[in-house]
Amino acid sequence: MYRYDEFDERFVRERVAQFADQVARRLDGSLSEDEFKPLRLKNGVYLQLHAYMLRIAVPYGTLNARQLRQLALIGERYDRGYGHFTTRTNLQFNWPKLRDIPAILGLLADVEMHCIQTSGNCIRNVTADHFAGVARDEIEDPRPTAELIRQWSSGHPEFSYLPRKFKIAVTGAQEDRAVTRAHDIGLRLRRHPDTQETCYEVSVGGGLGRTPMIGKVVRDYLPKKDLLAYLEAILRVYNLEGRRDNKYKARVKILVHEIGAEEFARRVEAEFARLDGPSINADPEEVARIAAYFAPPAYETLPAVSNTLEAARAANPAFARWVEVNTTAHKVPGYTAVTISLKPAGQAPGDATSAQMRTVADLAERYSLDELRVTHAQNLVLPHVRLRDLPAIWRTLGEAGLAEANIGLVTDIISCPGLDYCALATARSIPIAQAIQQRFADAQRQREIGPLGIKISGCINACGHHHVGHIGILGLEKRGIESYQITLGGDAGENAAIGEILGPGLAAEEVPAAIERIVAVYLAERLEAESFIDAVRRLGLAPFKAAFQEVPRAAA
Amino acid sequence: MPLLDRNGAREDGWTRSEGAAVGNIPAVIVPWDSLADALAQQGDGRNIGVLIPNSLAISALAPFLPRLALVAIGFPAYSDGRGFSLARQLRRAGFAGELRASGPLIPDQFAYALACGFDTIELPQANAERQPLEQWLRARDSYSLTYQRGYGTPDRNILDRRRAARAAAAPGPR
Ligand code: SF4
Numbered sequence: 107m108y109r110y111d112e113f114d115e116r117f118v119r120e121r122v123a124q125f126a127d128q129v130a131r132r133l134d135g136s137l138s139e140d141e142f143k144p145l146r147l148k149n150g151v152y153l154q155l156h157a158y159m160l161r162i163a164v165p166y167g168t169l170n171a172r173q174l175r176q177l178a179l180i181g182e183r184y185d186r187g188y189g190h191f192t193t194r195t196n197l198q199f200n201w202p203k204l205r206d207i208p209a210i211l212g213l214l215a216d217v218e219m220h221c222i223q224t225s226g227n228c229i230r231n232v233t234a235d236h237f238a239g240v241a242r243d244e245i246e247d248p249r250p251t252a253e254l255i256r257q258w259s260s261g262h263p264e265f266s267y268l269p270r271k272f273k274i275a276v277t278g279a280q281e282d283r284a285v286t287r288a289h290d291i292g293l294r295l296r297r298h299p300d301t302q303e304t305c306y307e308v309s310v311g312g313g314l315g316r317t318p319m320i321g322k323v324v325r326d327y328l329p330k331k332d333l334l335a336y337l338e339a340i341l342r343v344y345n346l347e348g349r350r351d352n353k354y355k356a357r358v359k360i361l362v363h364e365i366g367a368e369e370f371a372r373r374v375e376a377e378f379a380r381l382d383g384p385s386i387n388a389d390p391e392e393v394a395r396i397a398a399y400f401a402p403p404a405y406e407t408l409p410a411v412s413n414t415l416e417a418a419r420a421a422n423p424a425f426a427r428w429v430e431v432n433t434t435a436h437k438v439p440g441y442t443a444v445t446i447s448l449k450p451a452g453q454a455p456g457d458a459t460s461a462q463m464r465t466v467a468d469l470a471e472r473y474s475l476d477e478l479r480v481t482h483a484q485n486l487v488l489p490h491v492r493l494r495d496l497p498a499i500w501r502t503l504g505e506a507g508l509a510e511a512n513i514g515l516v517t518d519i520i521s522c523p524g525l526d527y528c529a530l531a532t533a534r535s536i537p538i539a540q541a542i543q544q545r546f547a548d549a550q551r552q553r554e555i556g557p558l559g560i561k562i563s564g565c566i567n568a569c570g571h572h573h574v575g576h577i578g579i580l581g582l583e584k585r586g587i588e589s590y591q592i593t594l595g596g597d598a599g600e601n602a603a604i605g606e607i608l609g610p611g612l613a614a615e616e617v618p619a620a621i622e623r624i625v626a627v628y629l630a631e632r633l634e635a636e637s638f639i640d641a642v643r644r645l646g647l648a649p650f651k652a653a654f655q656e657v658p659r660a661a662a
Numbered sequence: 663m664p665l666l667d668r669n670g671a672r673e674d675g676w677t678r679s680e681g682a683a684v685g686n687i688p689a690v691i692v693p694w695d696s697l698a699d700a701l702a703q704q705g706d707g708r709n710i711g712v713l714i715p716n717s718l719a720i721s722a723l724a725p726f727l728p729r730l731a732l733v734a735i736g737f738p739a740y741s742d743g744r745g746f747s748l749a750r751q752l753r754r755a756g757f758a759g760e761l762r763a764s765g766p767l768i769p770d771q772f773a774y775a776l777a778c779g780f781d782t783i784e785l786p787q788a789n790a791e792r793q794p795l796e797q798w799l800r801a802r803d804s805y806s807l808t809y810q811r812g813y814g815t816p817d818r819n820i821l822d823r824r825r826a827a828r829a830a831a832a833p834g835p836r
Contacts, residue, residue, distance in 0.1 A: 113820045116806060124804040128770065136793050141768050144741060227741070257809045263777035264750060264813070267743025334811075345747045380754065386812045389825055 107168055107477060108253050108399045110218045117260065118220045122211045125149050129208070148228055148266070150221030151207060155529045160199045160207060161224040162214060166234035166252040166276070167195035167480040171467040174478065176217045178463035180210055189463070191448060191456040193520055193571055194273070195233050195480040196224055200527050222260055227268045229259035229341070235277045235284045236481040239400060240443050240489045242435050246295045246304050248278040250397040251333070254388060257396075258334055265341045269348035270356035272341070273313075280600070285482060287321045287602035288312045288574055290358050291340060298327045305329055310340060310370065311362030314568035318604045319359040322367035324374060330393075332378075335386040339378035343370070403475045403490060408440025412493035425500050427549060428511035433496070436489075442496070444474075444488040445481065446503060447510040447518060451543040454536045455521040456484030465506040473499055482571075483520055483559075485513065515552045516560060516625070517543045520571055524564025524581060525588075531564035533581025533588040538562055538617055545618040555625055558638040559598070574598040576639045577624060578605045579617065590617050594624065594650055595642045606647055608654045616657055623653040664790035666783045668776050668802070671795055674784075676711060676732060684708065691734055694718060701729055713764060716744040720751040727757050734784065737765030746778045753779035769793055769801035776802070777813040 110118070125146075132142040150161040162177070177197055181189045184206045185199040192198055202210060214220055224231055232255045234248040235241065255274055259265070265272075277284040278295040286292025292309040305327035312321030328336055340358075347365075349355045362370045419426040434443040446466060449455050458466070466486055470478040473495045474488035481487060491499065503509040512518045519542060522528065524535030539562055546552055561575030565582070572578030578593035589611035596605030612620055625638075627649050632641045642650070665674045676689045682699035684690045691711040692700040704710055711732025714723060723733070733752060735745040749761055763775050764784040775783060807820045816822035 113807065117809070120805050124770075124801075127800065127804075131769075131793075131797060136797060137768065138792075141740065145770060260809050261805060262810060263774035263808065264746045265743070266774060267741055267746065267771075342747045342750070346744055350742060350744075382812075388811070388821060391828060392821055392824065395824075 107170060108165075108249075108396065114257075115215075115218070118215045118218070118222070121149070121220060121222055121261075122208070122215055125211065126208050144226050144267075147226035148223055149211075150224035151204075152225060153529070154200065154527055155525075155531075156527070157201050158204050158207070159527070160202045160210060160221060161192070162197045162199070162219060162221050163224045163231040164195050164197055164219075164480050165256050166232055166238070166249055167236050167482075168249065169470075169478050169480065170476050171471040171478075173217045173219055174463050174467040174470070176213055176219070178460035178467070180213055181460040181463070184210055187461075188457055188459040190454070190523065191458065191480050191484045191486070193456075193482050193484060193522070193569060194231060195236070195482055196231060197480070198523075200523070225271075227270050227272075228266045229255075229262065229268075229272045229274065232256050232259070233273075233275045233284055233289075233482060235279050235282075236479040236487050237283060237434060237443055237489070238278065238479075239402065240434075240436055241279050241281075241283075242437055243280040244278050244437070245280075245297060246278040247397075247400050248276040248284070248293075248295060249400045250393065251278075251293060251295070251306075251330075252276045253396050253399075254333070254393065255337070258337070258388075264338075265345060268341070268345055269350045270353070270358075272344070272358065274337075282598075282600040282602070283481075285571070285574065285598040285602070286312070288314055288318075288571065288598065289321065291337070292321045293333075296327070303329070306333065308336065308340075310374075311359040311367065312602075313357050313359040314571055314573050315357065316354060316566040316568070317357075317360065317363075318568065318573040319363060320602045320604065321359075322362060322370075324367065324371035331387055331390070332383055334388060335381045335383040336374075336378055338386055339374050339381060342377055343373045347373075402438075403477075405438045405441060405490070406492070408438075408492060408494075410439040412440065412496075414494040415496050418497040424511075425497065427553065428500055428509060429496060431511040431515065431553070432513045433491075438490075440493055442491050442493055444491050444496070444499060445513045446486040446488065446508050447512050448485050448508075449512060449518050449543070450507055450510040451517065451547050452540055454523075454526075455519050455539050458486075462506050462508055465502060465508065469499055469502060483518065485518070511549060512552060514557045514559070516546045516555050516558045516621075517552060519543065519560045519562060520575070521562040522564050522570035524562070524570075528564060528569075530567060531581070532566070532583040533564050533590065534614070535562040535564035535570060535579075535581055538579060538581065538590065538614060541615075541618050542621055545622065555629070556637055558625070560621070561596075571598065572596070573604045574602065575605060576642070577621060582611060584611065588614050590614065592617075592620055592624075592654065594647060595639070597639055608647070608651055612657065613659075616659060620654060620657045623657055624650055627653045663787060664785050666772075666785070666795070666798060667781055670799060672782065676709075678713075684710065689731070691732060697726060701726065704729070711760070711762075714748075716742060716748060718748070720748065720755060723752075724755055727752075727755060730757070730759055732760040732762060733757060734762040734764045735780075737763055737767055740766050740768045740771060746774060749775075749779040769798040770804075772798050772802045773805065777808065777810075777818070 152159040275289040294307040308325040309321035479487040521539040525531040562579040563570035574596040593605030682696035689709040709731040713734040
């Protein structure tokens, strides 16, 4: 894991001091409210429906135990005893007081954390594959790239007043767990077929929101050493040419769409050709310095099979089910990656109490080489667990209410905060998630249905990524009443796709029954071992549309 | 209008012209639309500068650069960051005259503007009154160093500092 050096530390402290100065200038009237707003947003401070909200950066979703404990402490001392993990692997507190924010920032800085650029029209917190360094299908670890970009984008003199927010995601694996194609820039590490050198595939212009788009590849093989100069070229073209006349057309995806991906790529290449790469790119020593922090930890040599684990599985079906659903194959024999579900039935997806955070921190320290990850699906990961430790971990998680065996299943729902917290919301989303979870609570049935991703957003801004949900749910408001639009066939992975609308909007209480009908079509039609999304692709929308029309409606 | 450079307040030696008329004024800033006419009338020893909108493509301005002593880039709002990129492109094109940011910038942008190649910032009167000089100087020094190479002098960023430290530490011919 990356560790701050003296300079990184100083940079964060200087940001805290700068923020205090900005608040003081707002209070004495030097800064107008309009001028102050982007300054506070760039430090993660939002004004929400009921209170301020503070968004803390978790760069590429990586945390250690000490950091998670500090978040638990902040939650307890300055919030209501819990925090909310977001779809961009950040952590939000929904109830801090404005006057406490400087103290919170100080506590964060003590553990190498901050809120820098978690909002505002700038380059946002960089995300990466949550199984980075662990996954068997990995070509190269994406974290050194993500950290390099984190540093390069922090307080960038030229790109801090962009037309709109700008999100970058990196993956180094075959399977795209970082949803790179739904980002303003997606980077995929891959080998050049001739030279075998690792390069980046660069896509630009992905994004969800009210105009969902899948990113277009603008460079197939960018040499790694050219990364920062190439990013500078993309950002400069966007900064100069992105639309500023309409907030809803200001993302780079609209520019790419309006002038075409080819023309956009041509302009970027022209700018890139004029840049003096060696004066911009990081020295190889610098890249190596960062990469050294992500060297594989000291694994033990273990047998590939653990007898302790096998015995526990045989003895306890509930445990066996959890192992099957919540663990992921690890590069190193005898190890596994555990995903901890933050989606137990009846809870807001992604919420964790301070007590739960401490439990997970203890587990990470004791069983996962002091490392954990946050996933964009709002769950937590213990990335380096010995197989034989799984029974003990499962027991401890169970006591903390965190042993739900539903990763990737129908109740592992991604949901934004919606009308319960968000000032922009047009409908509730958390209660919808909870109702669906209740409907499908039976564990046996969930497993029978298999992998199925439901994603819910409380308004057209799509923070819940509903467009790329296998089933997407968008909460709107029609004549003062919540109305939910259901989409089908979205995909966040390497076959990224935007879902299509099934039919007219539904009332909140009709949603679970509608999901039920959709699932019933799949169960009736699926081929041997065919997943939900594969079946949707094969069958097309028609049978699902037909079933959807039969959803009983409340009298209109 | 009040003018700042990296060291603080500065006298403005330039006069603004609304059109192409440059007369006997020793240093005059004309609007972009009038630039060609103004240059046609330019007398010996007279300096001409131009105020450009931030939507202008650098390629349109490039042919005039050798004859310009000042380029002022308009910032219609502090939140419109196009001027930062234009400044970079102008410096890359070899422009060595005065580069001025003109508009309602805020102190928190001072260091960024300097790093992108601006020499001076020209503020509307009301903004300068609301945000006095010492706030600009304090904001300028908010960060001791930056993470970006290629912006400002090499001693302003940590990467070139580390590189220099490596070079100093490496054994080599004395
Ligand atoms: S999708 Fe809408 S309601 Fe949900 S968090 Fe985003 S802005 Fe708020």
